[in-house]
Amino acid sequence: MFKLKDVKFKNILNVEDIELEEKMITAILGSSGGGKTTFLKLLNNMITADQGIIKYKGEEIENYDPVKLRREVVMLPQDPKIFKGTIKENFELTEEITGNKASKNLNYNDLLKKVSLTQNIDDSADNLSGGEKQRLALARVMLLEPKVLLLDEPSSSLDKITEEKIINMVVDYAKENNRTLIMVTHSPEIAKKFADKIINIENGEIVD
Numbered sequence: 001m002f003k004l005k006d007v008k009f010k011n012i013l014n015v016e017d018i019e020l021e022e023k024m025i026t027a028i029l030g031s032s033g034g035g036k037t038t039f040l041k042l043l044n045n046m047i048t049a050d051q052g053i054i055k056y057k058g059e060e061i062e063n064y065d066p067v068k069l070r071r072e073v074v075m076l077p078q079d080p081k082i083f084k085g086t087i088k089e090n091f092e093l094t095e096e097i098t099g100n101k102a103s104k105n106l107n108y109n110d111l112l113k114k115v116s117l118t119q120n121i122d123d124s125a126d127n128l129s130g131g132e133k134q135r136l137a138l139a140r141v142m143l144l145e146p147k148v149l150l151l152d153e154p155s156s157s158l159d160k161i162t163e164e165k166i167i168n169m170v171v172d173y174a175k176e177n178n179r180t181l182i183m184v185t186h187s188p189e190i191a192k193k194f195a196d197k198i199i200n201i202e203n204g205e206i207v208d
């Protein structure tokens with residue numbers, strides 16, 4: 001699904017040759033500041049490599065229709081921003097901003113259930129806890145039905161159990177819906193437990 005060849009981004013990341021397969025779960029491991037988030041951002045062209053070639057579905061990512069790319073490759077960042085207002089408004093705004101209409105098969109209540117939120121869609125999103133906000137952000141991503149989900153490690157403000165619960169939900173979602181999942185984690189245990197393939201990034205280099 002992605003092929004990277006001789007990719008360089010500033011002095012932060014240097015990738016010689018790597019392929020990420022469709023419908024697989026790939027975990028990106030490595031120590032803090034090593035370039036993991038930078039790697040994810042290259043995959044939806046949020047940032048552009050200074051050198052080298054990144055191919056997505058056989059086409060150079062820079063030539064791929066940017067609107068399609070934004071819809072197909074969606075990133076769940078470390079600290080997703082929750083919009084002010086209700087949960088329902090969060091879903092509606094997501095649809096409005098991305099130009100996506102909710103899939104006929106998905107409704108907002110089902111989405112909340114999928115991420116184990118027991119709130120009502122008319123409840124305020126501001127009062128949710130950190131873990132609940134992360135799950136709402138995940139539900140917003142599910143609403144978009146991306147082909148590829150880029151999951152950055154949830155911020156350290158989440159406890160281990162909540163973090164693993166969220167990762168479990170994302171993995172289940174990806175498997176049930178045949179999606180490609182690429183996730184950053186600091187935890188070798190999580191990587192081993194969930195991933196088909198593990199990539200280790202240290203100081204901007206892939207070491208394993």
Ligand SMILES: Nc1ncnc2c1ncn2[C@@H]1O[C@H](COP(=O)(O)OP(=O)(O)OP(=O)(O)O)[C@@H](O)[C@H]1O
Pocket residue numbers: 010012030031032033034035036037038039
């Ligand atoms: N656009 C940028 N310009 C300059 N430096 C940057 C840019 N983006 C990230 N960096 C720096 O590059 C390094 C790698 O950042 P990155 O966020 O990719 O690391 P990471 O492995 O995801 O770290 P963490 O595990 O702490 O989230 C850091 O030192 C960061 O400060």
